[in-house]
Amino acid sequence: MFKQFKANRSRLQKYTSGILPLVLIGGWLYPPLGFSLLICMFGAVGIALYKGRAWCDWMCPRGSFYDLFLDSLSRKLPIPSIFKTNWFRTIILSLLVAVLSVQIYYAWGDSYGIGRAFVLVLTVTTTVGIVLGAVFKPRAWCQICPMGTLGSWLSTGKKPLYVSEHCKDCKLCAKVCPMQLKPYDSKAGFMADGDCIKCSSCVAACPAKALGFEEELRKAA
Ligand code: SF4
Ligand code: SF4
Structure with a gap:
């Protein structure tokens, strides 16, 4: 039963994980693709309001990518407990919001520039996530992902x-x-x-x- 369940989940994740390289690589060639990150942001937070962090299961391209492609590479060390603390997650969230806001501010009025800001943040965070997932369990990044953090705060007690x-x-x-x-x-x-x-x-x-x-x-x- 578990094997069948895993195969079904992986099939869904294969569809969504393909979006990650598309936006990550395609976004450097055509920056407006970066605006697709807004779907992830609103999707994660919107779903969290009534179904908890269900977005992160297979709908999030990055989470799906980590599950599928880091599983065999990862050393799977335990995720550091600091990643679960609110203060650490707040720092990561604030840092990324600040970086993105400053970039958008300077690019205001230029859709390519704003799109590039999203693609840059996606590239840096995905790279950090790959390194974390290769050392710790594949979903290590998902503990500190800003959207995951917001989703987690909104999710407590939802669909337990x-x-x-x-x-x-x-x-x-x-x-x-x-x-x-x-x-x-x-x-x-x-x-x-x-x-x-x-x-x-x-x-x-x-x-x-x-x-x-x-x-x-x-x-x-
Ligand atoms: S809920 Fe209990 S019985 Fe079921 S897998 Fe976990 S520890 Fe085992
Ligand atoms: S506790 Fe939640 S995240 Fe962990 S395996 Fe169960 S459903 Fe998935």
Whole structure:
């Protein structure tokens, strides 16, 4: 079941991950392509308002790219705990907003210049993400991505993962979680972590069928 689930998820991710090189490389040749980043920004934040960080699962081209292409390259060291702290994430968010704002300010009135600013930020952050993902788990960047951070803050408590009392503490859920979360810690309750990207990898992998999302549980009731 898990193999089939993974194949289905990878198929979706293959479609979206192709957008990343298209914008990254194409954007240097035709800078207005950089405006497509706005779709990512509004998509991530908009979906977070009612479904948590679900955008980051397979809809985000960069997150999909990291899952698919860094998995075999990565040393998969644990993601540093500092990446989970609000103060560190706020610094990264503020830094990137400041850099982008200054660039847009100087390019104001020039659509190519503004587009180039988006492409530049995408290029730098994607490169940092590749380096982080090669050393730590592939989704290391997703812990500090500004859109992910905003999504996480808006997501807390939205579509939480339910962990039933049938959990056997095998910890397989944590092993397959791309975001280094530990569903088993919330046994007989909801895991409300805003960084859950609702990928359902843990749900598919759990041998005790102890996991599910609220709406699935409601349907089953
Ligand atoms: S995979 Fe299932 S049974 Fe194993 S620890 Fe996680 S929730 Fe519990
Ligand atoms: S807790 Fe489960 S659904 Fe959430 S990110 Fe981890 S594997 Fe995906």
